[in-house]
Amino acid sequence: MTRAHLSFFLLLLVFTAGFRPALAQRSVEDRITDRLVDRGFESVHVASVDGRLEVEFENRVFRYDVTAMQEAAEIVFSTTGAPDGLTLVPLRRGVRLASVRLNREGYLSLRRETAEPDEAPSIISARTDVPVRTYERGLSEIFSGGRNSSSFKLDVAVHPQLVAQFGSFSDAVRSQINLVPAASINLWYGMQLYGEVIVPVQNDLDEADDEVRPGIISANQTLRLPGGVFVSASAGAFTRDRYGFDFEVLSSFIDGRIDVLGRIGRTGYA
Incomplete structure (x- = not known):
């Protein structure tokens, strides 16, 4: 082997060794992503941020988001030890709601009920002022x-809809049932x-409600701005020829313990 071949071989070895940890980390992220998707989580994004695993997900499987976060943590910790900790970021329509930071040993001690209740804040911490990283990924990942x-x-x-009102002595209660x-x-x-x-099933009220008719038809756009500020705008048509729009701004303080909401809207008849 010539000196040139030896130099090239050593350079290739150093180059490959330098990328080996990144490849291993990427494979862990892929395995976690696959398991979360198999469990039914949506909009899953797993990355290493500041030495910690960060897992974004949208829950449309479990009734409660707390249950979803527990399931996601179980999947992550059973796939990898996550020695530097884990950050869970639940989403709602792609909008980051909060971040929950966990460490593996502390989390498992809580699950086994071996940790004291006053140790919980040092094991699990939640914040609402999470970075708006979705914008940083560019338009392709936003969509x-x-x-x-x-x-x-x-x-x-x-879902069923039941309307009832008091009537006369001869007809004490009048009702309407819709699907x-x-x-x-x-x-x-x-x-x-x-x-x-709205599909009428039974109707003792207004005769106009005997017909199949549109219910609420609306569009809503929600955005999260830096600093834990949420902006939401809605517009649509409602029942009985009503229309309206609504605009609100919500700002959270002290990690979500205090919320300040501003809202303005208008409704009318078409």
Whole structure:
């Protein structure tokens, strides 16, 4: 082997060794992402931030977000030890709500109920002033929303609607029962369209309500600004030929212990 070949071989060895930790870390992130997606989480994004694993996810599987965060933590800690800690960032329509920081040993001690209750604040800490990293990733990821994105997925539900009012002595209570199919879809970061159709089943009230008619049809755009400020704008048509718009700003202080809300809106008849 010539000196030139030996130099090239050593350079290649150093170059490969330098990238080996990054490749290993990326494979851990991919495994965590795959398991979270398999569990039903959406808009999953896993990255190493300041030496800690940061996991973003949207929960549309579990009834409570706390249950979803517990499930996500179990998946992460069973996939990797995460020795430097874990940060969970729940999303709502792609908007970061808060960040919850955990360390593995402390979390497991809480799960086994071996930790004292007064140790919980040092094991789990929540903050609402999380960085708005979604903007930093660029427009492509704002619209894609990570793995298994929540965007452009149609949700359909049917719920009952009951209206009752007191009548006369001969007809003490009059009622109306409807079925309301509803559909919603998230288009992009913070944007949702929602629509309903009201199907009458039984009606003792207004004769005009005997017909199948539209219910609430609305559009809402929510944004998170730096400093824990949320901005939301809604507009739509409501029942009985009403329309309206609403604009609100919410700011959180002291890690969400105090919220200040400003709101303005208008409604009228078409």
